[in-house]
Amino acid sequence: MPTVPLPDDLRAALADQLRSTAPSRASAQVERLIESYRGATPTAAPILRDAADVAAYAAYRMPATYAAVRTALGAFRLQAGEWTPRTHLDLGGGTGAATWAVADAWEDAGHRSTVLDWSQPALTLGAALAKTARTASVRDADWTRQPLGGAARLPQADLVTVSYVLGELTDADRESLVAAAVEAAAGAVVVVEPGTPEGYARVIDARDRLIAAGLHVLAPCPHDGRCPVTGDDWCHFAARVQRTALHRQIKGASLPYEDEKFSYVAAARFPAEPAPGRVVRHPQIRKGLVLLDLCGRPPGLSRTTVSKRQGDAYRAARDTEWGDPWPPDLTAAQDDTPAES
Numbered sequence: 011m012p013t014v015p016l017p018d019d020l021r022a023a024l025a026d027q028l029r030s031t032a033p034s035r036a037s038a039q040v041e042r043l044i045e046s047y048r049g050a051t052p053t054a055a056p057i058l059r060d061a062a063d064v065a066a067y068a069a070y071r072m073p074a075t076y077a078a079v080r081t082a083l084g085a086f087r088l089q090a091g092e093w094t095p096r097t098h099l100d101l102g103g104g105t106g107a108a109t110w111a112v113a114d115a116w117e118d119a120g121h122r123s124t125v126l127d128w129s130q131p132a133l134t135l136g137a138a139l140a141k142t143a144r145t146a147s148v149r150d151a152d153w154t155r156q157p158l159g160g161a162a163r164l165p166q167a168d169l170v171t172v173s174y175v176l177g178e179l180t181d182a183d184r185e186s187l188v189a190a191a192v193e194a195a196a197g198a199v200v201v202v203e204p205g206t207p208e209g210y211a212r213v214i215d216a217r218d219r220l221i222a223a224g225l226h227v228l229a230p231c232p233h234d235g236r237c238p239v240t241g242d243d244w245c246h247f248a249a250r251v252q253r254t255a256l257h258r259q260i261k262g263a264s265l266p267y268e269d270e271k272f273s274y275v276a277a278a279r280f281p282a283e284p285a286p287g288r289v290v291r292h293p294q295i296r297k298g299l300v301l302l303d304l305c306g307r308p309p310g311l312s313r314t315t316v317s318k319r320q321g322d323a324y325r326a327a328r329d330t331e332w333g334d335p336w337p338p339d340l341t342a343a344q345d346d347t348p349a350e351s
Contacts, residue, residue, distance in 0.1 A: 012331065013250040013267060014077035020110050023139040024254060028069050064131045068105050068139075069254070071174075075107035077249040078272035079173050079202050083115040085229040085333065086200060086276035089284055098123040098147070099167035099194055101187065102158055102175025106136035106151065108202075112171065113145040123151040124165060130155050159183030164194040173202040176212045188216045192223040198278040199225065205246030205271030210239075217275040225277035230333065232284045235309035245290060245305075246273045247333040285335030292332045300327035304336055 094116050100108045103125035112123065127133050133153040143149040159179060164170075170191045176184050191199050201216045203209035214237055217227065221234050230247065231237070239245045248269045290311070291303035298318040305311055314336075316327035326338040 011250045016073050016252050019144045023142050061131050064135045072107050074251045074270040075174050076111050077251045078270050079108045080111040081249040082202050082274040089228040090282055094119040095121045095169035097167040099170045100125045101172045103127055104132040108171040108173045109151055113147045121147050123147050125153050126156045128157050158187055164190050168197040170195040170199045188219050200276040202274040205273050207244045210244035210273040213273040213275050220277040227277045228284050229276045230288045232287050233307040233309050238309050238311050246271050287336045289334050289336050
């Protein structure tokens, strides 16, 4: 699984801002946050209550959130063609992981980002992290405190991201926030949640609402039909995350990485086509064979076997990762091959 690198300027900013954070205290805060995230939190009580909570969250969760959102945006951008956002709205953005991810996905777009969250301590740290960002869209982002529930009107933006926040909201406020995101989005909405059965259920609910509002799914699904994943299974993907030194200390971990599982949906108003299929499990490589579990169209799950006899397709299959589109554009790959003299 490829590692999603944390941008050097974000890694340095986290190290600088969290330099005084004691790992032992942060570990205790992380345990409380984990319990809070698993429970039901009313919209009047943001989970990140103070600077200590925010520091623990940034050390423990921000790299993973960044990696998940960046991976989802990468899949979306592959299908979005030449479309680029001029404005970006990060709902429930907290310390700004999605804002950094959008800046990396569209590095030269020159877009403007606005981060809305209900936790002022999170926004304060996010703005501090952004001060030394290499990218102007992060450095000049607007950090605004605003309740996420209710029927508040949101500023219009080409791209709206809603990442790792729906699980904090009541059912009514969750529905309201997705509706507000749809109304605010001139171009696209990307929703990312933890890769758990509960997170997947929230993504599917958001997906249904996006489609009902007239948007069409570009990733990960290759269709706008009903999700074929049923029963005890759930659709999710994974991104390998580089752990910072503080992250390893907080978790008492020795490995320099961890795998963040996430579910997501990216839907657009503009004309573009989803991939014809999506790899929904780790490819299984056998001697002379690659087994791929796919979601395709018409909506359905299937397994395809790519053998060594299939030449370019086999070589592509061996390089294919969980979450990649399938089949690859082999014509484009051949076009890039130098002609023999």
